[in-house]
Amino acid sequence: MIITIDTGTTNTRVALFDGKRRVDLVKASVGVRNTSIDGHNQLLLNTIAEAVSEIKLRQKLNEEDIDAIVAAGMITSNLGLLEVPHLIAPVSLDDFANNIHSAVIPEISSQPIHFIPGVKNVDTDNLASIEGLDIMRGEEVEALAIADAYHIRHNAIIALPGSHSKFVAMDANQSILGCCTTLAGELNAIITGHTILTSSLENRYTDTLCQASLVAGYDEAERYGFGKALFSVRLNEQFGGKQHHQLASFLLGIILHSDIKAITATPHLHFTPETPVYIGGKGILCDATASLLARNFPGNDVIQCENVDDLSAMGAMYVARKAKLIS
Template sequence: MVVSDAMRIGERFLAVDWGTTNRRVYLIEDGVVIRSERDDRGVKAVAAGAFPAEVATIRDSFGDLPMLLAGMVGSTIGWQVAPYVPAPAGMMDLACALSWVDERTAIVPGVSSVQGGRGDVMRGEEVQLLGAVAAGLAPPNALLAQPGTHCKWVSMEDGRIAGFTTAMTGELFAMLRGHSILAPQLGGSVSPGDAFREGVEHGKRRDLAADLFGVRAAAMLNLRDDADAASYVSGLLIGSDVAARLADSRHDAVHLLADPVLGALYTIAIEANGREAFAIDSHAAFVAGIVRIGAMS
């Protein structure tokens, strides 16, 4: 729809971090979270055409307020496509490119990057990343990482997303655990012990296809207890991800937006590659980001 002066989010609004499988709704007043709820109504659980009803239900529960949506809700499998803003992109670039559904409901765009012919995209992470810097949780010139199924590595310059790389580290682990010849060995849990650290060291070789087969061979030759295989493979994948990214970076620290478990694993790998790791609270970063975008719109 055509953007008009009537369109505003303001200081009292509902924010929804609406991902593929989960979403979290926040009621925000003057920059403070008054109420927050998480559920499993991710965009995959919402039929095409059912988004207006979903949003009405949220307003019934949280209040009849302006609403700012971020994440996969703005993708082709979401409510309405919010086209990517190309990097370099800052908070104001996102606020100016909001995709308005109606006069008080807007979707935050994702960010795209094309560097040396290599494309990359993010959708949802940009709010947390820019929010972290805006709130002083990370420096304005820094390397940030958001581990997960698809790990985002973001080069922040002057508080804007200058460029980024996504590694499908978590997805590779899930795929190996579920569907590879290694699956019977990978049933164990991942712990940040010696096997994980050995994987991180081998990950520096950045030779996944061979080191993964080595996991099978290690079992055949009794070189490693199968109970340690999952930790080793996790270390291998995270280690090669970290090694590849740090080889290309001049920063001596990584600022991590992660849950404590994954954060601890990435911290080990980052330190094993000679850099410092700092943890950032993801929820605080999201709120900081969405509050600023709301105020700018």
């Protein structure tokens, strides 16, 4: 049995696996954001300890029944439980395995917890400017999970749309070459709920993607820029007779215009007109990203990886197997 810990900015997931099969899961709305607010990590520590205890109790497990505890994500930041330095890209699977930091945290378990490091594009100890700089903690194992599940043995980009969308470049040896981050999901939330457009958008997202409106929003941003394109949401509602799902899709097109620009322009992603893009996750942001990539780059394969669950846990266990911590 393997326990995985995935801590992000606002949430933590503690799961129990038997091989690759998830047996149990505890989710909590606690993350490193709470550490930042409180000035200490006690709440995060207590939350993870309670989750591990709950899983053991529910499954009637003792300490010796657990083969390993593996952790990834923001838990390895200075706001987490154990700060682990980022590895500098390019980072191979061996590099991840050889740089796992293990520590016993008695409040959680008498066994060591194995913390997997994140990745940064450049050496920040010798930083002349932030040009080319990007960082991630957690998305690296999600990208590796997709690489493992889809047997990726060629240059590719792994897209992970979300509040903070990540785009991860990988080579034929599954080495991570670099990444880039956007605020796509967060921008969508702010614009939908906290601007003059909130009324037009009814302060809610849509579950129905309108392809024509998505493309229209993208093209509007291409022609006129982000700010003017945004105001066109209100114009379309007031004078264009557009329905809610069309307006919300139009907004996604505007926001994702800059994501597409980031994918193609970021040097560390090594994008070419032939680079396949694998999109991890489910939902309208993933669907919209896939649609616009396929429309703008018909020569690039765009693969939606909707059948891979527990990406962080699967990637963490992939690294742990490479490090021979689990079989």
